[in-house]
Amino acid sequence: MDVRARTIRWFSLSLTVAMVAVAACDKSAPNCETGLCPSGFACNPGSGLCEVLTTPTASTSGLIGRLSAVRLSDGQLGVAAFSSQRGSLVWMRESQGDWQPSFLAGPAASAQEPPAGHTSAAVTDADGLVHIAWRRAGDATLWYGVQGPNGWQREQVAVALPGTVGAALAIGMWQGTPVIAWRGLDIQNVRVAHKVAETWVLETLPPPAALPGEVTAAVDLGRSLALVVMPTGPAIAAYEATRGDLVLAVRSGDVWNVARLAGVDTKTGADQGDVGMPVAATLGPGAELVLAYRDRQNDQVLLTRAKSGVVSHQLVMDGQRADDTHQTLRSDVLGTALSVVVLPTGLAVVAAQNASTMRVQIAAERPAGGFVSYTVPGTLQGWPTLVTQADATAACLWLDLADPAHPGAGRLQRWAVPRGGQ
Amino acid sequence: MTPHRWIAALLCCTAAGCTQQPLPLQQPLAPQLALANGLRVVLLDADLPALADSVRLAAGKSLSVSLPVWPLPNAADGQFTAFAATAPLDGLTLDWQSPQQLRLMAQIGKIQGEISLVPTGQAGCGLSWKAQSVQLQLDAEVVRTAGGALTVQAVGTPIVVWQGAAVDDPSACLGAQLPSLAVSLADHLRSGIAAALADRLSQAFLPSLATIFAASLEQSGRVAIPTTPAIEARFALAYQEAAGHLVTHAGALAQGNLAVSLDVDRHACAVDVPLPTAEASPLAQTSAPAGQAFFRRALVLDQALIQRLAWTAARSGALCARTRNSLTTSIVPGWAADLLPQVNEWIDGSPTSARFWPGSSPATRLIDTPAGPAIEWTMDDGQLEIIANVADTEMTVLVVTGGFRATLLPRLQGMHALAFDVVSVQRLATHQFSPLLGDFATPPSETALSALCEAALQGIFAQQAVLPLLALSPGPLPSGTVLTHVAHVGDALWLWLEGGQAQ
Numbered sequence: 061m062d063v064r065a066r067t068i069r070w071f072s073l074s075l076t077v078a079m080v081a082v083a084a085c086d087k088s089a090p091n092c093e094t095g096l097c098p099s100g101f102a103c104n105p106g107s108g109l110c111e112v113l114t115t116p117t118a119s120t121s122g123l124i125g126r127l128s129a130v131r132l133s134d135g136q137l138g139v140a141a142f143s144s145q146r147g148s149l150v151w152m153r154e155s156q157g158d159w160q161p162s163f164l165a166g167p168a169a170s171a172q173e174p175p176a177g178h179t180s181a182a183v184t185d186a187d188g189l190v191h192i193a194w195r196r197a198g199d200a201t202l203w204y205g206v207q208g209p210n211g212w213q214r215e216q217v218a219v220a221l222p223g224t225v226g227a228a229l230a231i232g233m234w235q236g237t238p239v240i241a242w243r244g245l246d247i248q249n250v251r252v253a254h255k256v257a258e259t260w261v262l263e264t265l266p267p268p269a270a271l272p273g274e275v276t277a278a279v280d281l282g283r284s285l286a287l288v289v290m291p292t293g294p295a296i297a298a299y300e301a302t303r304g305d306l307v308l309a310v311r312s313g314d315v316w317n318v319a320r321l322a323g324v325d326t327k328t329g330a331d332q333g334d335v336g337m338p339v340a341a342t343l344g345p346g347a348e349l350v351l352a353y354r355d356r357q358n359d360q361v362l363l364t365r366a367k368s369g370v371v372s373h374q375l376v377m378d379g380q381r382a383d384d385t386h387q388t389l390r391s392d393v394l395g396t397a398l399s400v401v402v403l404p405t406g407l408a409v410v411a412a413q414n415a416s417t418m419r420v421q422i423a424a425e426r427p428a429g430g431f432v433s434y435t436v437p438g439t440l441q442g443w444p445t446l447v448t449q450a451d452a453t454a455a456c457l458w459l460d461l462a463d464p465a466h467p468g469a470g471r472l473q474r475w476a477v478p479r480g481g482q
Numbered sequence: 483m484t485p486h487r488w489i490a491a492l493l494c495c496t497a498a499g500c501t502q503q504p505l506p507l508q509q510p511l512a513p514q515l516a517l518a519n520g521l522r523v524v525l526l527d528a529d530l531p532a533l534a535d536s537v538r539l540a541a542g543k544s545l546s547v548s549l550p551v552w553p554l555p556n557a558a559d560g561q562f563t564a565f566a567a568t569a570p571l572d573g574l575t576l577d578w579q580s581p582q583q584l585r586l587m588a589q590i591g592k593i594q595g596e597i598s599l600v601p602t603g604q605a606g607c608g609l610s611w612k613a614q615s616v617q618l619q620l621d622a623e624v625v626r627t628a629g630g631a632l633t634v635q636a637v638g639t640p641i642v643v644w645q646g647a648a649v650d651d652p653s654a655c656l657g658a659q660l661p662s663l664a665v666s667l668a669d670h671l672r673s674g675i676a677a678a679l680a681d682r683l684s685q686a687f688l689p690s691l692a693t694i695f696a697a698s699l700e701q702s703g704r705v706a707i708p709t710t711p712a713i714e715a716r717f718a719l720a721y722q723e724a725a726g727h728l729v730t731h732a733g734a735l736a737q738g739n740l741a742v743s744l745d746v747d748r749h750a751c752a753v754d755v756p757l758p759t760a761e762a763s764p765l766a767q768t769s770a771p772a773g774q775a776f777f778r779r780a781l782v783l784d785q786a787l788i789q790r791l792a793w794t795a796a797r798s799g800a801l802c803a804r805t806r807n808s809l810t811t812s813i814v815p816g817w818a819a820d821l822l823p824q825v826n827e828w829i830d831g832s833p834t835s836a837r838f839w840p841g842s843s844p845a846t847r848l849i850d851t852p853a854g855p856a857i858e859w860t861m862d863d864g865q866l867e868i869i870a871n872v873a874d875t876e877m878t879v880l881v882v883t884g885g886f887r888a889t890l891l892p893r894l895q896g897m898h899a900l901a902f903d904v905v906s907v908q909r910l911a912t913h914q915f916s917p918l919l920g921d922f923a924t925p926p927s928e929t930a931l932s933a934l935c936e937a938a939l940q941g942i943f944a945q946q947a948v949l950p951l952l953a954l955s956p957g958p959l960p961s962g963t964v965l966t967h968v969a970h971v972g973d974a975l976w977l978w979l980e981g982g983q984a985q
Contacts, residue, residue, distance in 0.1 A: 124872075125874060144828065386863075393837070393876065415876055469828075
């Protein structure tokens with residue numbers, strides 16, 4: 061190919077790319093909900109147009125469901141949540157002791173958009189940018205947004221087919237780009253999408269390694285899941301509902317190694333309870349994988365550490381309490397929402413939903429071993445999430461549900477967790 | 483559940499699926515723990531003909547008898563050859579001869595056989611022997627051996643009445659010189675044949691009676707409660723003596739009564755309620771189910787025993803229970819709209835689970851319902867918790883406290899087991915609130931609340947024990963025993979068993 065021909069070919073290609081880009085950003089671009097809208101614009105699925113993002117007044121009340129919190133590059137916190145009041149995904153950024161909310165998806169973000177953001181997950185990248193994945197419950201679709209200098213850029217993750225995205229999802233940063241894991245309703249398994257060169261690459265987790273004596277085991281994976289990115293690649297902890305086990309999938313190279321981690325004696329295959337619904341994960345110093353999860357039968361919250369092939373389990377919290385009226389012991393439904401962080405000291409902090417008392421309980425690991433538990437001050441509390449703060453302590457965010465103005469919904473609250481064991 | 487697990491399951495297991503073998507008791511249970519007549523084994527007179535038929539079948543309708551070679555008084559003189567004949571068992575009846583002895587009367591038809599006299603060094607000479615009929619009477623009784631084991635043994639010696647028994651000597655083999663030999667031969671054949679018949683009938687009769695009054699019901703041991711493995715239950719069953727006898731006949735039935743001892747460690751979730759003290763009621767008369775059945779007998783559980791079983795279940799912590807599965811199939815759509823309108827839109831689907839905390843020990847009462855006999859189970863203080871997904875997170879959305887009354891309907895499971903289904907639930911002065919919302923400003927729909935409570939308790943106790951009887955199956959009873967009917971008679975639950983035969 062001579063230089064002239066190569067130049068023409070390059071020019072044609074560039075022109076095509078430019079036309080596509082212009083079309084994508086054009087207000088009249090069709091099917092914008094499956095493509096990119098420019099910063100400051102959001103797709104109106106009703107009209108198929110990219111429309112200017114309005115910023116209606118948002119508040120930190122009228123919220124419901126799981127929170128996803130991150131520490132921003134300036135040390136402040138950011139939280140993604142669902143506004144039951146507006147049916148929309150709201151992003152709240154901490155600023156001078158207050159929260160600055162703005163809507164990211166749903167009718168409050170764009171009048172024609174259906175409710176969105178019932179479930180979301182957030183992560184920050186090395187540059188401090190926030191990446192959020194969320195689910196639109198109505199059509200069970202997966203969405204992704206990244207915070208740019210001029211606002212949010214959103215897109216539908218097209219590889220996640222409509223109608224197949226379950227309520228459990230998680231996001232992380234791998235090789236500088238987002239990786240999202242979610243429960244595929246159609247396959248009852250976990251799907252993973254990694255954005256490589258602006259293209260989402262889809263994978264499905266292989267089933268966990270067979271147990272002794274197991275021939276073909278039905279697998280129902282991912283009703284709860286958590287994702288962290290280790291030096292070797294993503295690691296996904298997920299609940300396997302058929303046997304009630306906690307499963308860990310670790311990617312190494314191009315291979316997912318999937319095995320049952322708890323809830324079963326992997327040597328004998330004997331059932332050891334119903335654990336892992338829900339599960340939370342984080343990375344500790346030295347790439348130590350730390351998982352907090354619920355033991356459903358025993359009303360306990362357990363912690364598992366895995367590093368270099370060595371796995372250890374700990375009891376974090378127990379739901380048992382005295383019933384003075386009957387002189388008996390009962391137990392609370394504990395740990396139905398969970399969050400875990402590991403402080404720079406290597407000590408873990410776990411926040412758990414007590415679904416019987418509607419209170420948030422926090423357990424901080426003591427340097428001498430074991431955990432000390434707190435109940436967060438307040439009355440009706442839901443959906444705790446933990447985040448490490450700039451001062452190397454943990455903050456707990458939750459929804460205060462004792463708001464008579466919004467029965468059944470809550471106001472975002474924050475509580476500094478006392479230093480572990482002190 | 484394996485078939486040989488019946489009694490441990492009956493008395494100690496609090497969930498279906500118990501397969502553990504009981505361990506020996508470390509020490510005998512205290513006498514005050516025993517409930518006299520808690521369990522009875524009953525054989526109705528009306529079933530004696532069918533039992534007699536069973537014995538006749540077991541013995542065989544045609545009895546083969548054979549006698550070996552019989553030497554002459556002076557063996558050097560020669561011998562009679564072996565004798566073989568067939569004895570038709572024409573009829574067999576069973577009747578209680580005394581309050582403790584069951585008498586078998588067998589009517590045997592014509593017996594005829596050939597025999598030869600073979601003098602030493604000579605050719606044999608043919609004779610025959612026949613009896614027109616024979617009647618054999620055999621008494622048996624359930625006794626305890628010196629070693630303490632329960633067994634069935636024959637009482638006295640069989641009485642045999644011959645009709646037309648005689649030696650036929652058409653060739654005059656015996657001759658005029660040997661008339662005493664003819665008498666000896668006749669005696670020898672009668673006694674030998676009688677012994678063979680008695681032995682054959684005893685082998686059918688005694689095990690048949692042992693099938694009814696099974697020694698294997700006498701058990702004791704300790705087992706862990708499957709739902710709460712740290713809890714141990716201890717039990718003992720023993721046939722009682724009445725006027726020196728283990729089985730007694732009176733009126734139109736015979737019964738073997740067992741004392742049942744139960745004890746169980748208290749689970750921390752169970753209220754500390756003393757063992758019920760109600761005594762067993764006298765046995766009421768009843769009739770057998772229609773039709774005839776082999777080896778039909780009844781196990782009669784007195785209401786006092788059922789009450790103790792309920793106490794055992796509660797004390798072991800088995801009633802501190804939760805559903806294992808979502809209530810998806812049993813809850814009507816829209817349940818939350820009636821109950822929790824404020825958060826209805828955030829409740830995702832059916833409740834994920836329900837839990838029950840007993841605040842007392844249940845009272846039980848046998849009742850009759852249009853669907854058949856049932857147990858009314860009343861817990862006057864309990865707490866039912868309904869857990870549902872709120873914004874994809876499990877939350878306790880409703881707590882109902884107060885009394886609950888359930889109707890437990892026995893259901894035959896296959897051929898061997900009995901389960902109790904919670905078929906209906908009533909709330910008794912309950913109070914309800916939502917941990918999410920507090921007390922209700924306006925009361926929830928009574929209909930919706932009742933339906934929810936019923937579905938929840940059905941879900942909770944579908945796989946776990948509301949009574950330890952859930953895992954009932956005739957395990958240690960003779961192999962082949964099947965459970966066919968359940969009836970409420972007087973103050974007892976009658977479980978009709980058929981089939982099986984003790985070895």
